[in-house]
Amino acid sequence: MNRLLIYPYSLRLLLLLLLHANSIAIHIWHQDLEGEEREEFIKDCQTNSTCGGIDIRYPFRLINSTPTYCGVQGLEVSCSAAGEAIITLPHLGPCKIIKFDTYFVRIKVEGDEWARCPLQKLSSTNLTGSIYQLESNNYKLVKCSSEIATDPEWITGPIPCLGNGSQGEWVYVAKPEASMDQLPSGCVSTGIGGANLEGEEREEFIKDCQTNSTCGEIDIRYPFRLVNSTPAYCGVQGLEVSCSAAGDAIITLPHLGPCKIIKFDTYSVRIKVEGNEWARCPLQKLSSTNLTGSIYQLEHYYGYYPYYGYYPYYGYYNYKLVACSSEITTDPDWISGPIKCLSDESEGQLVYAADAWASMDRLPSGCVTTGIGGWIGYARGRRFGVLVQGFIQTLQMDVSLNIPEWEICRDCHEEGKQCGFSRRRNQTACLARRHGISVGGFVVVLTSLIILYILKTSKKDQEIRIKVEQFLATYGDAKPTRYSFSDIKKITMRFKNKLGQGGYGSVYKGELPNGIPVAVKMLESSKGEGQEFTNEVATIGRIHHINITRLLGFCSERSTRALVYEFMPNESLEKYIFSRQDKGSKKSLSMEKLLNIAIGIARGIEYLHQGCEQRILHFDIKPHNILLDYDLNPKISDFGLAKLCSRDVSIVTMTAMRGTMGYIAPEMYCRNFGTVSYKSDVYSFGMLLLEMIGGRKNLDPEIGRESEIYYPEWVYDRLVERQDLVLTMEIEQNDGEILQKLSKVALWCIQWSPTERPTMTRVLHMLLGSSEEVHMPPKPFVSQH
Template sequence: MDSKFFVGLLLVSLPTYESYLKTASEEDFLRTCSPHRCHRDGPEIRFPFRLSIHPPSCGEPEMQLRCSGDDTILDHHVLGSCKVTTIYYRHRIINIIPLVEPSVQCPLQKLVSTNLATDVYKQPQSSQLTTLVRCSRDFIPADPYSIAGPASCLSNNASQFWYLASADAYISDLPRDCMAVSKGIPIPFNYDKKSLNNYRSDFREKANRVLNFGETTFTWQLNNITDACQQCEYKGQHCGFSSQRHQAFCQKHDMKYIIRIAAAFVVLLLMVATVLYLSLKSRYNEEINMKVEMFLKAYGTSKPTRYTFPETKKITRRFKDKLGQGGFRSVYKGELPNGVPVAVKMLENSTGQGEEFINEVATIGLIHHANIVRLLGFCSEGTRRALIYEFMPNDSLEKYIFSHVSNISRQLLQPNKMLDIALGIARGMEYLHQGCNQRILHFDIKPHNILLDYNFNPKISDFGLAKLCARDQSIVTLTAARGTMGYIAPELYSRNFGGVSYKSDVYSFGMLVLEMVSGRRNSDPNVESQNEVYLPEWIYEKVISGQEWELALEMTQEEKEKMRQLTIVALWCIQWNPKNRPSMTKVVNMLTGRLQNLQIPPKPFVSSESRPPVP
């Protein structure tokens, strides 16, 4: 923003703002009675409400609230302590949840037995009043948008079931043995929806919140001060109160504060820049959150389980046991309420559009395969997102391939175990490519993303770069290469090598197997040092000449031949022309056969001058 324009705008605006600051008492109210929240996501507390720590002039005596941790609490003389979930100042509506004692089984008992006819808080006169119905047997309502329940907590009698029926419910929808017990029970208002006529579509959700949590709606009835404040709200302004003139007024901007900012122009510019940054970041995060929530709504709620952020903290014991960290994620060990050990991956400050979270949930959330890590749950609250997986006690395959990465000996990777692991990975990839309703392309197959369970069975993990496509779709479109250097197929760098497809995953699998059988890390294809040798080229020359490569393993002749054949399968997988690579189904068939009479493939790479450039 141009600084001269901004200063000029301030100077022109000064007389306009000055006209609104009529009295010293109004200015004092603006200074001492600023809005407050107990939590950033909690309701805003302002006149006629006030916190107990604020001066009495900041609100009406009956409208005093307090903070208890992150919760906003209303202490009512009849209902007792209630959690305030929302306040609609324009409509004079407050949504509350009575906080009942542990001895009380059901919060709705308080609401049914409470008479607030003469109280400052009244039940709203609206079409969203319901009737409490008692039935002697459970039943499935024919119209779930007009009858919700049951909630058996209202009675210790197992033969009594309680439902909430809306005002437009038909008596024929209820069994004959049902009886109306209490009328006029309100369900929570929600003026944040785009359409206020969406009553039927979300009736069941709202009614169940009343049945299970006791959440309800009340209006407040005060003197004409509240009426004046309501007019302010309709103008899009907040309400203030002059204690000297005992009169409400609509708040405007504090002129003296603006003058002080104009005098400290450098500070102002910093504040504007900061606010602009935070505003853009907030809008950016809101767009991502909306995108994620729209996906989760369409995704359904069957499996895996969705946890709140406090529940996630409890699962990880407040993120006490950290298993690892990399990029924009940290992984913690945890335990579900049923005692199942889990690994919790927190997605922190991700620069993407929420794709990593959506990809993981969309791809592995509803599939179950022995060689794919299982997603047991997730958390999505604002920018805080977590993925909860089954715990893999033996970590990743990378620790066992490269001896310098850890102190674990490669002796654990005997030839037979290598073959089992390669076969398990191949079966998992075959399922992703052929066994799902939609083909899943992983795009990041590498040793680090292969986890090992208690029996060293491999499980494919980390689907943050995955892409879904139709099973009959041969070529997919990508805007940029994705994956990890050394495992990325040539066609992802340049379309001159062919189209991007599931064969790109086959290439990554081949590189992984070459690393596993050689114990060496796949070097960069663009080798600059003459002393370095491109791993596939080095292995290919060994296979062609019939030589063996040095492995710190004692092997029989049969095991050596098995390793040679496994290497040939891998060399077929890394053919630079995708059409020459086998499908994962064919790879599984080769690995489950006797690995006999496998033909040595053509040279699976080209000269260094034709290799794809490093991005």
């Protein structure tokens, strides 16, 4: 599907890039090897695999230098006498490889035919059925009977090689979503570069392929086709669906046989396999099923990482079969069984289904892995054992398609469109939306209001884009990796696994091409004026500290902005300290661990205040913004409200209050308490400490007695009166000193006057010392009694 190569820039610039460079990107994928096999592959395939300045890597192969297994058939690269890496592509001919990146190969097409009129050539290029897919933007060619005024935001031209007035025709290139209503009546669309099915062709496709294409309650849509009801062009070969006498949509898949279609969604097809062979022992059958080489693939999710441990809260389950010499205790979170159809008790062999990433160290020595299975279900909110039994009973699974048409249809669905097939261009394309005509005064007024709102929103988005791009231009080369929106979709598997929702947008789990798990925050364009984005990149984009979340990359493309962070498997501190009120919770932390976490947070804040070239004030220190890694080490996150200032400046000018209620320093509300400075973060840290040791909110309206509503005052009174602090957690006898120390440090930090609060360096010194070294602070607030 043709998409513009550099989305944020104007169409005019993109056209110039295309005319002068003729560059195209192509999808690629890769896999890793380990151990001896990895070393053998490197020796055979990478030792002599360089041409000019280009390293040729799998799935591509440098011919005459490497064995055939070093690459995929059709991806052979030759090295010219001039030292240029050349690959020959169907419909494109010999192409010079410019560079490889994570997802694409940038090439330059050669030949006079392309040089004469690249846009015309590109619009007629079709790679359907090949292993390649063009990766550039949609556009359409528009022919007008007279010259028109252009707009660099959506239309440019005229294009000399297509029509510049010599024949009474002027041809322009426009964005695909541009309405023809924006052009004079003498303009018509004449060609689309991998874009939408429009006009008569669209209506013909709907009539031929969608009018009689329903079986039971299932609508059969391209790239699938209902046989005996629609022409052959309505679907891709191998995706034919038949309708049974019972009204079931049936598709026959290799190695699976006839399958009943349960539902379609954007990313996969849910099917139910039929037949006695599957019913007898479904887990054994699934583990031996191999669809390699077909256009189908079983849905898998590679979201578990052994070095992070096991976290059933996230993602999708794959399974493995484990044979044990004796019965073992099962755990519904990760192992289920024994599986009757696979076990033989008379021979002393019991077979269980276990999470594919579960370590064998958790099982007795008499257990061995006997087979690896596929995806059996979505884990969030459901246990592994439930999913295993559910699969055995329903025989339902998801399959996706390994064909370019499926990828194009996904893109169409994300744009709110259907997909179809253009016989004129012989390729898959989106079906353009119908443009209705407004009738009646009310509809006209409503339409006008909508248009005004859209124009206003578009102008606002454009201003934010300019602001963000100006910031990135002045930021220098030290910024993290910049990803395209297409990259972000691949990293997040098209936003398949949502971790949560924050004030500025949604967070999704993802995976970088090298297998590193990440969290991707998609910022909402309607919030923050781009400030959240620039704050994050400007602050943590350049710094690296063990107690600060690392920003690995970002995306800024039109109105889309995203931030890519390292993934924290244990979520936020909030889930641990406030879960202690639930006696059944497994997330309780020991007092010693709380002290270590407090020290880590203090080190992180101290680094922000003293260790950076410019002082960074966070202004939103709270449990929700403290993330925990796999060893429960704390990392400060969410710098959307942060502010940079010179280290020799002690007073910060604020135009608006920042932070979260319950953690905001008094001077943020009223300047009578003092000036805003780095001491405001110290106050927030003190309130955080109190919540850590108490396991409750500092302002808790659910507490019955009024004298205990303001928790910090209650803590102070107990310390003065030398009474025990009754907390929501059980503590060991020798934990009392830690509790006393944390309480006194917290009360020092929440002194109402900023000048009486310690610096974070002093706070860290107190936390590392003994409780006796920390003096009792003065009362930090006016009594409420």
